[in-house]
Amino acid sequence: MEKIDHKIVKVNGINMHVAEVGEGPSAILFIHGFPELWYTWRHQMLSLSSLGYRAIAPDxxxxxxxDAPPSAAEYTVFHIVGDLVGLLDQLGLDQVFVVGHDWGAVVAWYLCQFRPDRVKALVNMSVPFLPRNPMGKPVATMRHLFGDDYYVCRFQQPGEAEEEFARVDTAKLLLKFLANRNPGLMVVPKAIGFAAIADMPFTLPSWLSEEDVKYYASKFSQKGFTGGLNYYRAIDLNWELSAPWTGQQIKVPVKFIVGDLDVTYNTPGAKEYIHDGGFKRDVPLLQEVVVLKDTAHFINQERPEEVSQHIYEFIQKF
Structure with a gap:
């Protein structure tokens, strides 16, 4: 880990922390999800930099x-993609390979829609492309399909989830998120709350060390969870603002990787969309879909060597 350099770069009106390793002519931009950090990519960064790539992973x-602006309105995908384009400009990179996971995958899909000229090829994990449905706002649709206690719906009210998270040790809460292997929908009734779930006994998985959990916990204890939760709170605003891109396909080469125990893969309708033609229709340059067996949501940390190899096998073609 000492090989990885860290710096602060001014982009798009904020100060962005960036981790970087490697000096190859081709760069890979890694985009993390919730509740993660640049650190989620530590294995892939070291592996791919050793193979001659420049690995870049921002918080x-x-x-x-x-920086963490306070308002959810400052967390639209236009802000996030703008941050990343600004980062590439500051680093002098015209085009990069992109690797995304969870919310990072969502951001990567939008990056490919808004600025495909900046992306050589994409390896996305966990969240398939979700084409915009012009018939209704996403949060209302989720409430209708999955109920008010669905975690995305529970995250909508500013301050509410933060108050629940504050009732439990941050390390315990993060371990609950990271080590969860239940492929069912994440439904958390208010009567139970996130704090009660986090306090349930949970075994540290073999792929996650106490030091890893401490690092995550130290950063989230300092920063809090509001920034990450604001991504969920901007979902409907993203829907409103992205109307001009309705129906637009993803036109960069793509490889998609998901675990068979991932909650996203087991969401009703997801497998059918991924495997029965819908995904390929919307992402015509989709070249490969990989489903890793007995693997849950945080795939890049649970199966680091395999994921690194899958990334390398794909991007070395270009």
């Missing part, structure tokens, strides 16, 4: 050592 807006 996204609202996370870690990057």
């Amino acid at each position: 996204l807006r609202g996370y870690g050592d990057t």
Whole structure:
């Protein structure tokens, strides 16, 4: 880990923390999800930099050592993609390979829609492309399909989830998120709350060390969870603002990787969309879909060597 350099870069009106390793002619931009940091990519950064790539992983807006504006309206995908384009400009990179996971995958899909000229190829994990449905706002649709206690719906009210998270040790809460292997929908009734779930006994998985959990906990204890939760609170605003891109396909080469126990893969309708033609229709340059067996949501940390190899096998073609 001491090989990885850290710096603060001014982009798009904020100060962004960036981790970087390697000096190859081709660069890879890694985009993390919730509740993660640049650190989620530590294995891939070291592996791919050793193969001759320049690996770049920022803490996204609202996370870690990057600035966290207070308002959810400052966390639209236009802000986040703007941050990343600004980062590439500051680093002097015209085009990069992109690797995304969870919310980072969502941001990567939008980056490919808004600025495909900046992306050589994309390896995305966990969250498939979700084409904009012009018939209704996403949060209302989720409430209708999954109920008010669905975690995305529970995250909508500013301050509410933060208050629940504050009732439990941050390390315990993060371990609950990271080590969860239940592929069912994440539904958290208010009567139970996130704090009660986090206090349930949970075994540290073999792929996650106490030091890893401490690092995550130290950063989230300092920064809080509001920045990450604001991504969820901007979902409907993203829907409103992205109307001009309705129906637009993803036109960069793509490889998609998901675990068979991932909650996203087991969301009703997801497998059918991924495997029965819908995904390929919306992402015509989709070249490969990989489903890793007995693997849950945080795939890049749970199966680091395999994921690194899958990334390398794909991007070395270009």
